[in-house]
Amino acid sequence: MEIILIFIAAVIGLMIGSFLNVCIYRIPKRLSVIKPRSLCPKCSNSLKFYDNIPVLSFIILKGKCRNCKDPISFVYPVTELITAFITALMFFKWSSNPFWLVAVLISSYIFIVIAIIDFETMMIADMFSYAIGFVGLSFSFFNPYFSGAPLQKLAQSAIGAFAGAALIWLLAFIGKKIYKKEAVGDGDIFLMAAIGAMLGVEGILSSLIIASLFGSVYGITLMILKKAKRFDHIPFGPFLSLAAIINMYSFIGINTFFFYI
Ligand SMILES: [Zn+2]
Structure with missing residues (x-):
């Protein structure tokens, strides 16, 4: 199989993982997963799109909120990576x-x-x-x-x-x-x-x-x-x-x- 297709599956997996984070954080609190857009749980600063890129933003921000410097849980990027990995694996195995x-x-x-x-x-x-x-x-x-x-x-x-x-x-x-x-x-x-x-x-x-x-x-x-x-x-x-x-x-x-x- 084309490696590029598996790579695309992984990137889509990263984005889905980002949405799963929203579900993991909000559903137990009975909050909507659609509105409002992602914000820092400490200072409620709404995240700009460039601070909401899966995994990359976490690395660039060194795991801290841009506004209040409160630590961001490492669970977020880990969830995104796991989701990307599983998406790529399943696509590789079951695309037929x-x-x-x-x-x-x-x-x-x-x-x-x-x-x-x-x-x-x-x-x-x-x-x-x-x-x-x-x-x-x-x-x-x-x-x-x-x-x-x-x-x-x-x-x-x-x-x-x-x-x-x-x-x-x-x-x-x-x-x-x-x-x-x-x-x-x-x-x-x-x-x-x-x-x-x-x-x-x-x-x-x-x-x-x-x-x-x-x-x-x-x-x-x-x-x-x-x-x-x-x-x-x-x-x-x-x-x-x-x-x-x-x-x-x-x-x-x-x-x-x-x-x-
Ligand atoms: Zn903050």
């Missing part, structure tokens, strides 16, 4: 299946928003999961991971959604019995249903294993750095989102995990 490309891009963007909001607030808004579930069901006919006639593909998506919710609900129930406290948030139940709608039953098992591996590495790292104690709550949404994006790019079957052990 345009409908599925649209589905994985829309859901990847929503997964990014979910992941960063969950990291920052420990909350997952169910409407994001519903949106991914809707994309999964309505694009199931183009899903390369499902097989058979269109209605069979739709059924695999629906069964995946149901199985995802049921599995995490069961884990939450068992966790509550063992640890005597909430081990899984309600938001994770709808998030798993959304992943099931995109990736089917095997996809939820695979995503759960991948998310647990990443989550454990993150938790152990925090403990080593003495930033967290055992049983401190660690958001699971970001790791589930990451696992789902990996599986949407290239499916990791569950026998893979058992084959290497």
